[in-house]
Amino acid sequence: MALGAIGAIYQASATEIDRRNYPPPGQLVDIGGYKLHLSCSGEGSPTVILDALFPGTVSNWVWIQPEIARTTSVCAYDRAGLGWSESGPEPRDAQQQARELHALLTNAGIPGPYILVGHSLGGLSVRMFAAQYPDEVSGMVLIEGTNPDAWKRLGKPEGVGVDRNQLAMAPFLAQLGIFRLGLIPSYSPDPDLPPQQRLEIESFFHSVKSLETIRAVDASFSAALDQVRNAGGLGSKPLAIVLGSQGDGASEPLRELFVQQAALSTNSLTRLIDGATHAGLVDNQHYASQTSAVILHVVEAVRTGQPLEPDQLR
Secondary structure, three states: OHHHHHHHHHHHHHHHHHHHHOOOOOEEEEOOOOEEEEEEEOOOOOEEEEEOOOOOOHHHHOOHHHHHHOOOOEEEEOOOOOOOOOOOOOOOOHHHHHHHHHHHHHHOOOOOOEEEEEEOOHHHHHHHHHHHOHHHEEEEEEEOOOOOOHHHHHOOOOOOOOOHHHHHHHHHHHHOOOOOOOOOOOOOOOOOOOHHHHHHHHHHHOOHHHHHHHHHHHHOHHHHHHHHHOOOOOEOOOEEEEEEOOOHHHOHHHHHHHHHHHHHEOOEEEEEEOOOOOOHHHHOHHHHHHHHHHHHHHHHHHHHOOOOOHHHHO
16 A cells, blocks of 8 residues: 555656656647647648547647648647546547547647648548538548457457456556556657757656556547448549558558558558558658658649549659
8 A cells, every 4th residue: 555655656756757857748628628739830721630549749749730830720639538638527428529629629629621641540530520510621541540340350459459458457457657667668758850859759658647548548439430440432533542552551461451441532642661660651751751751742633623643652
């Protein structure tokens, strides 16, 4: 009991120090009793919305957001319970996340139309947003965006990949400082990110909130997959699929599922970035610059009304 009390005091003190050392780079916007973190830069239309991999944060877009901001408006945000965003109500499924993103953009006064960029599980959120608010979406980029049929194709249980009994205990253990002390391994930031962003992400991973959010997302996982599985397509709106040759796209079954999503639009392209890993498509400066070029190609297509020209990107 004494050790538990000491661990809890240590966790609370370290969390407060992290809060002071790593203030939010953007603004906290109230969306109805809780606040989400939004960081915007650049000028012009359409506005690009960046939705990170799970359990990533605004910090993961450090290489890409400045590149896009040179050409148009771009906003990165933290889904509820991630990064600097406050926790939101459950279930943490795709429909809830899409509603929250819409409320965030509305309350922050960020005008559409939007080009939605979803990395990994962020692909579920942006596809759901496009289904619920089609008139506000002008294009989309899926960076190895999750296909809701992936788990069935691989014969794996649907979830975040952590045993649910362990997830049930994780927030309690986090309160005792167990994860912060490294006594049990947890998520870690990508070493390809700059030092500041690695520290920001690490401070989030050490928080009790991070484990509570991971548990909540896992509990709603199958429902989220079903919601996106039944969502519609994009018609003729520009859609780019970005894959890494060393990422999940290196697996033939997953590559097929990623490429299948190109059929969501009659105006789509698929780009394979040689050497990039799943996270490295965004977190690695070299590969992120190539991912940014694809996003900007979609921006140009939206502005001009011209179809995507894949040969320009090879």
